[in-house]
Amino acid sequence: MWQAMFSVTNALALAMWVVLVALPRRPFPLALVLYGGVALLCLAYTAGLALVVSQGGLDFASFTTIEGVRSIFATDAGVAIGWTHYLAFDLFTGLWIARDADAKDFSRLVQVPFLLLTFMVGPVGLLAWFVARERKARGPGGWSRKGRNFAG
Template identity: 55%
Template sequence: MIMSWESLYSLTNGWALIGWLALAFLPRGPRILSAILYAGVALLCLTYAILLGGLMFGGWDAGGPKAALDFASLSGVMALFATKGGTVVGWTHYLAFDLFVGMWIARDADQKDFSRIVQLPFLFLTLMVGPVGLFAWLVMRERRARALAKAK
């Protein structure tokens, strides 16, 4: 392992935050959105895959009690998250998916002509508590999505 789990945690958090800031405040042209998708989401996904592979097959020390990668039981998942490595891998998973969902929300909101001011609380909620932000957005967009569908 080249970096400590703490360093990897800080690095992935910082990288995701850059993606979120770009999504929230930069113009959403094709280049910016592609950069967020590939340099943000895809890089987090690749990091996740490498870290998970290192724990599963590379013999990396997870930074805690040795735990089998058991996703089929609550106790297995708890054992994995009881290690630094397992927590960083899981957190990286959340970061990648939440940023991807944030991109979808932003694109959907732009297509439905919601202002950035209206979008920001939903993006913030998705950053902080992913599924709550997505659910809130799905509720918010419903009326406008139906109106736009009728207009076609």
């Protein structure tokens, strides 16, 4: 079961990354990535976690020590559920980067390296995007002292 979850969530995430990178940024593809990708991954994560918890297979105190977290990831369930967590958040982050880059008029070609970095090593891609977007974020229509949205 856990191998199947791992395989299906990987395939789903990869398909949604292809949609995000390759298809036009119109409402349907963006909604597909958000609901058909991120939301389904969140649902799979929630279902997997609920199953493990209902069977008494997770002690939330395990999250407070390295040994405890290691013991969670030493099981197929822990790996499949944990990996689904990564897939969901990295895809959501990639979607935010793509929408933010579009709003700031970055070309799709410029966006691709940031999206690929986020796909492969999520926080590295997000950090790189923060650095790249900074100048445009603070320019006209970006951040202001009058309370403009941080993602503006």
